[in-house]
Amino acid sequence: MSAQETGDDVLLRVRGLRVHYPGRGGLLGRGGAPVRAVDGVDLDVRRGTTLGLVGESGCGKSTLGRAVLRLTEPTAGQVVFDGTDVLALGREPLRRLRRRVQMVFQDPMASLDPRQSVEGLLTEPMAAHGIGGGGGAGRAARSARVRELLDLVGLPASAAAKYPHEFSGGQRQRLGIARAIAVEPDLVVADEPVSALDVSVQAQVVNLLSELQQRLGLTYVVIAHDLAVVRHVSDTIGVMYLGTVVERAPSDALYEQPLHPYTIALMSAIPVPDPAVEDRRERILLPGDLPSPAAPPSGCRFHTRCPFVQPTRCGDEVPALRELAPGRAVACHWAEEVRDGRITASQVAHDPTAVAAAR
Structure with a gap:
């Protein structure tokens, strides 16, 4: 159709x-x-x-x-x-x-892997869909995209090195939204x-x-x-x-x-x-x-x-x-x-x- x-x-x-x-x-x-x-x-x-x-x-x-x-x-x-x-x-x-087509879930803590840093959480879907390419240049492009995503959802660039448990509930939901929009x-x-x-x-x-x-x-x-x-x-x-x-x-x-x-x-x-x-x-x-x-x-x-x-x-x-x-x-x-x-x-x-x- x-x-x-x-x-x-x-x-x-x-x-x-x-x-x-x-x-x-x-x-x-x-x-x-x-x-x-x-x-x-x-x-x-x-x-x-x-x-x-x-x-x-x-x-x-x-x-x-x-x-x-x-x-x-x-x-x-x-x-x-x-x-x-x-x-x-x-x-x-x-x-x-x-x-x-992406999804934002009700419980941000349950939808974010506690063992991954914010940078890992946001780059994972990009890597899975081939966004940014491979090698060092690809990793650099994805890291730059992480900073852009954090800015879009109102979080500081320093959040990239932190883990989900270090954020409040509202901040975690912002991370869930950032993860959903990471792949455009x-x-x-x-x-x-x-x-x-x-x-x-x-x-x-x-x-x-x-x-x-x-x-x-x-x-x-x-x-x-x-x-x-x-x-x-x-x-x-x-x-x-x-x-x-x-x-x-x-x-x-x-x-x-x-x-x-x-x-x-x-x-x-x-x-x-x-x-x-x-x-x-x-x-x-x-x-x-x-x-x-x-x-x-x-x-x-x-x-x-x-x-x-x-x-x-x-x-x-x-x-x-x-x-x-x-x-x-x-x-x-x-x-x-x-x-x-x-x-x-x-x-x-x-x-x-x-x-x-x-x-």
Whole structure:
């Protein structure tokens, strides 16, 4: 498939992606229902933009990010990166492709080899992909690139001689980002890049990602469970629930008027800076826990927890992800009625502790 066929400005296109794991059951732990971690996802990521993926833990967003890079092998579907069918690639073509698609992991300490210096950590991917050439000249070129990378992520050149344990959590995540961009990728998948960091440091790392995108022309997929985090870095947001995308919209439009009941509930739990408004506003509670991806509910997967649930369609008819406005798609049978206020939430609260428990 050519770039023209996928759309010149679409760098990553995902269609019908599924990642199912064998279920466990019976005497030998075999034969159970498959775990549908990702169950039919469609996504487009345009060049130079950021797609944010949000949802509760266990919704499949991290598995989706890993499947795009084939760090986890998909069960079915299609992943097209810049006109190349990623799932059809053999081992060596896939290795070459990964120079253009890199990942930033949630836990920077776990993703950085504690036995390597920062210089070793940053030159290793360059050497693996033949960047800088061989011999002494190649090593000198890679060392110069290390200094450049450290400057890009806001660390001093002296950091090159240190080891990961000598840095704070925020600094280690900066090193993880430097390692990801060392090979000059086009696409970076950032899996919960700030969730392991102090709140005071999160904004710094999010701002760094935005600055690098502007300077280097990067395209991002940013995975997070916090809508407030992805708001400031994403052009488009996809909201996931139990292995599927239930809403996809431009960032500003999503925050101005969420349309899927699950998105509305998530948005209602985000604190408002104004204390007077915060005390008065209604928060939507989600009863129960996230259902098992091995046994998703029939019909709409969200209907067992949905405060807008209706007696017809919700429990027995799977809603399609349909476009309600240009760039806005929602998987809800009653999205128009919810939007227009003809159906209202039946479970609301003013208790912040109850909202925290519901999340």
